[in-house]
Every structure is written in C-alpha cells, then in structure tokens.
Amino acid sequence: MCTGRIDPQFVLKAFEKGADGVLILGCHPGDCHYREGNYNALRRFHLLKKMLDQFGIEDGRFRLDWVSASEAEKFVGVINDMVKKVKALGPLKPAPPLPLSKKKGRGDIQAEAHG
Amino acid sequence: MAKPKVAFYWCASCGGCEESIIDLAENILKVIEAVEFVIFPVAMDFKMKDVEALHDREIAVSFINGGIRTEEQEHMAKLLRKKSGIVVAYGACAHLGGTPGLANFFNRDMIFDYVYRKAPSVENPHNITPKPRTAVKQGDLTLPKFYDTVFTLDQVIDVDYYLPGCAPPPDLIMKAIEAILSGNLPPKGSVLAPDKSLCHTCKRKPTKPEKAIIKEIRRVHEVLLDPDRCFLDQGIICMGPATRDGCGERCINANMPCRGCFGSTSRVEDQGAKFLSALASVIDANDENEIRKITASIVDPAGVFYFYSLPASMLRRRRNIANE
Numbered sequence: 001m002c003t004g005r006i007d008p009q010f011v012l013k014a015f016e017k018g019a020d021g022v023l024i025l026g027c028h029p030g031d032c033h034y035r036e037g038n039y040n041a042l043r044r045f046h047l048l049k050k051m052l053d054q055f056g057i058e059d060g061r062f063r064l065d066w067v068s069a070s071e072a073e074k075f076v077g078v079i080n081d082m083v084k085k086v087k088a089l090g091p092l093k094p095a096p097p098l099p100l101s102k103k104k105g106r107g108d109i110q111a112e113a114h115g
Numbered sequence: 116m117a118k119p120k121v122a123f124y125w126c127a128s129c130g131g132c133e134e135s136i137i138d139l140a141e142n143i144l145k146v147i148e149a150v151e152f153v154i155f156p157v158a159m160d161f162k163m164k165d166v167e168a169l170h171d172r173e174i175a176v177s178f179i180n181g182g183i184r185t186e187e188q189e190h191m192a193k194l195l196r197k198k199s200g201i202v203v204a205y206g207a208c209a210h211l212g213g214t215p216g217l218a219n220f221f222n223r224d225m226i227f228d229y230v231y232r233k234a235p236s237v238e239n240p241h242n243i244t245p246k247p248r249t250a251v252k253q254g255d256l257t258l259p260k261f262y263d264t265v266f267t268l269d270q271v272i273d274v275d276y277y278l279p280g281c282a283p284p285p286d287l288i289m290k291a292i293e294a295i296l297s298g299n300l301p302p303k304g305s306v307l308a309p310d311k312s313l314c315h316t317c318k319r320k321p322t323k324p325e326k327a328i329i330k331e332i333r334r335v336h337e338v339l340l341d342p343d344r345c346f347l348d349q350g351i352i353c354m355g356p357a358t359r360d361g362c363g364e365r366c367i368n369a370n371m372p373c374r375g376c377f378g379s380t381s382r383v384e385d386q387g388a389k390f391l392s393a394l395a396s397v398i399d400a401n402d403e404n405e406i407r408k409i410t411a412s413i414v415d416p417a418g419v420f421y422f423y424s425l426p427a428s429m430l431r432r433r434r435n436i437a438n439e
C-alpha cells in the first residue's frame with residue numbers, strides 16, 4: 001500500500017496492540033505511484049513522531065524511510081538497524097488494563113448504532 | 116403513577132455539567148415536575164446511603180458526569196449502574212475523559228509532587244501528601260485511592276448513551292430527557308448528537324482550505340483573528356474536521372477555534388489521529404526541513420489534538436513512566 005494511505009490511526013493501533021516499534025517504508029520522493037502520497041506521509045510522520053514523543057514512545061520506535069524495490073541492501077540495513085534500536089529500548093509499557101473489559105470498543109458500538 | 120427516579124452524579128469533573136442542568140432555565144421546572152431526584156450533589160443533599168437503600172434498577176436513569184480517577188468514583192459509578200435501568204455518560208469527561216484526562220500524560224506521583232510540593236503557591240514543610248490510610252490516635256483516617264490513570268465512564272461500567280459536550284448544550288439535554296421519559300430511545304450505545312463533523316454546519320466552511328496552503332501554525336494569542344474566515348485558513352488549529360457536530364458552533368461564534376469537546380463521529384476511532392491527518396494534508400511543504408520547521412511551530416500537538424479525549428484515545432496515556 002502507498003505510504004500516503006497510512007492513516008495515523010494504523011500506527012497508533014499497532015502500538016495499542018502491543019507493537020514495540022513501527023517502521024514505514026515507502027518509495028523515494030518523486031517515485032510515488034500516486035505522485036504525492038509519500039510527501040503526505042512525510043508530513044504526517046513528523047507530526048506523529050512529535051506527538052508520540054509526548055506519549056513516551058521513544059524516537060527509535062517509529063521510523064519512516066524510503067526504499068525502492070531494487071534496493072535489497074538498503075532494505076536489510078534499515079530493518080536491522082530498526083530491530084537493533086527497538087531491542088535496545090525493550091518492550092513498550094502497556095496502558096493499564098481497563099476496569100471493565102469490553103468486547104467492543106466505543107467506536108464499534110457507535111458504528112453499530114448509526115449504521 | 117410514581118415519578119421516575121433520576122440520579123445526577125459527578126466524578127472527575129469541574130461541576131459545569133451539574134450546572135448545565137440548572138442552565139436549562141425555565142425548562143428545569145418541567146424536569147423537576149416529571150422526575151424525582153435521588154442524588155444530585157450540586158443541588159440537593161442526598162448521600163451514598165440513600166442510593167444504597169434503593170432496589171436494583173429502581174432508578175430509571177442515572178446521568179453521570181466526569182471521568183473516573185479515584186476508587187470512590189469507581190465505586191459510585193458501579194453502584195449507580197447496579198441501581199439504574201439506563202446510564203447516560205453526561206458531558207465530555209464521562210464520554211471521553213475530558214480535560215482532567217490530560218493528567219494521563221503524568222502519573223499520581225508526578226501530580227502529587229507538583230500539587231503538594233512544587234506549585235508556587237504551596238508551602239508544605241512536613242511534606243504531607245494524600246494517603247489512602249493515615250493512623251491518628253483516634254483511629255485510622257481514610258481517603259479514596261487516587262489512580263495513575265483517568266478512565267472514561269464506559270471503561271469502568273456499561274454505558275447506554277452518551278451526551279457529549281463541555282458542557283452538553285441545553286437543547287441536546289432537553290431532547291435526551293424527553294426521549295428517555297417517553298421511552299422513544301435510539302439504539303443502545305448511541306451518542307445523542309448528530310453524526311457528522313462540525314465543519315459541516317460551520318458558517319466559515321466556504322473558506323476552509325481544500326488543499327495544502329498552511330506555511331506556519333500560529334496560536335490564538337499571536338494573531339488578530341478574522342471573525343469570518345476558517346481558522347485553519349488563518350493557520351490556527353481548529354478541531355472542527357475531527358469533531359462531532361451539535362454544539363451550535365459555540366466557540367466558533369465566539370471567534371475561538373473548536374477544541375473538540377464533542378468527540379469524533381462514529382466513523383473515527385481516535386480523534387487526535389484523525390485531526391493530525393487532516394492538518395498534515397493542509398500543510399504546504401514537501402521539503403523535509405521545511406516540514407520540520409512547521410511541525411516545530413506546533414507547541415503541544417498531543418495536548419491540543421487530545422484536549423478532551425486522551426483517556427478515550429488508542430494509546431490512552433503516556434507510556435514511559437510508572438503506572439499501575
């Protein structure tokens with residue numbers, strides 16, 4: 001999927017579900033199939049990164065990089081580096097359990113109510 | 116026939132929600148005529164034991180405002196749930212955590228340390244902070260436990276309806292009360308407000324930017340605000356695109372941007388992330404350094420994007436500090 005399609009909610013969902021790091025890899029600037037998708041991703045990324053820092057989600061846990069289909073070596077390098085950093089940071093502390101365990105989130109209930 | 120019993124209760128809130136009932140003006144008389152209050156801390160002298168004495172589900176409806184951040188609030192919420200047929204999360208704090216929910220960027224120790232030690236107006240030579248139990252010679256004194264995390268009401272008890280807003284506006288309150296009294300209720304789980312975004316009905320919408328045009332984010336005290344132009348078009352953060360309609364544009368009409376007190380529509384799970392996305396798409400920069408510069412001009416993104424909804428957000432709280 002194009003990086004421009006990556007809703008910040010996807011990234012938060014991954015952390016919510018217990019991911020210790022999120023890595024987004026996209027086409028190089030100028031090479032996006034949809035032309036501008038990766039520029040939009042870049043704007044969201046910087047904003048989201050600043051916001052995640054306020055949630056105590058450290059620098060090394062969230063990364064955006066450009067890797068084209070022919071750059072196997074870069075791909076391996078970026079992944080290894082990411083894994084190294086996340087391992088050094090250790091597991092992300094979860095939010096405390098909810099007093100009421102619910103089968104559905106608030107969003108799901110509303111979606112149902114409004115069709 | 117006996118009048119239906121109604122409870123009004125506050126948890127972690129400012130009291131404004133309870134006031135909003137008084138703000139119904141002459142409509143309050145209609146309400147008083149139709150119902151019997153069993154607890155209503157801001158206006159009437161009932162105690163917890165009065166609620167405990169009721170049968171299960173004897174209260175027709177409980178309107179609970181405020182988030183849950185102490186043991187006592189959790190206890191009262193659970194007690195009211197047991198005694199009520201319907202529970203309405205009343206106002207932004209019960210619905211989403213509200214501004215007291217911003218405490219989720221800290222924990223109990225950090226909050227106590229500031230409030231009881233560091234705040235400039237505090238003098239506390241004996242270093243006294245609230246403790247759940249304190250022994251004195253007459254016996255043990257107790258206080259409810261203060262949690263590290265603020266919860267929304269529906270994270271603690273089952274909630275039937277949500278009345279959004281800080282505080283809910285009189286027309287939506289009356290509509291909700293009438294619907295409940297007449298038994299003409301929407302499906303359980305509904306937010307009792309329109310399910311579209313605030314921009315939809317905002318009179319400034321014609322000037323809302325449709326493409327990337329913002330070069331700089333400014334704060335409300337830094338500019339003379341144009342009373343007619345969309346705030347985003349002026350480089351001012353307005354949560355309208357990620358916020359549910361229904362307040363009557365109270366802030367916009369006072370020439371202040373929306374801070375998001377109605378929460379998001381049903382199609383959005385995380386209000387802050389949704390707004391972040393909307394904002395990123397109107398920032399006019401493709402160059403990484405320029406993007407960094409504009410991002411730096413947003414002083415407190417998490418605090419603004421989750422002004423009212425941090426406990427209801429996907430991440431719920433700051434993660435790299437102790438929390439139980």
Ligand code: SF4
Nearest residue numbers: 314317345346353355
């Ligand atoms: S962003 Fe704010 S000012 Fe602009 S149209 Fe939406 S609600 Fe109105």
Ligand code: SF4
Nearest residue numbers: 362366373374375376
């Ligand atoms: S404009 Fe926004 S913050 Fe103000 S009352 Fe309406 S929904 Fe709440």
Ligand code: FES
Nearest residue numbers: 002027032033037
């Ligand atoms: S197609 Fe848009 S980033 Fe690859």
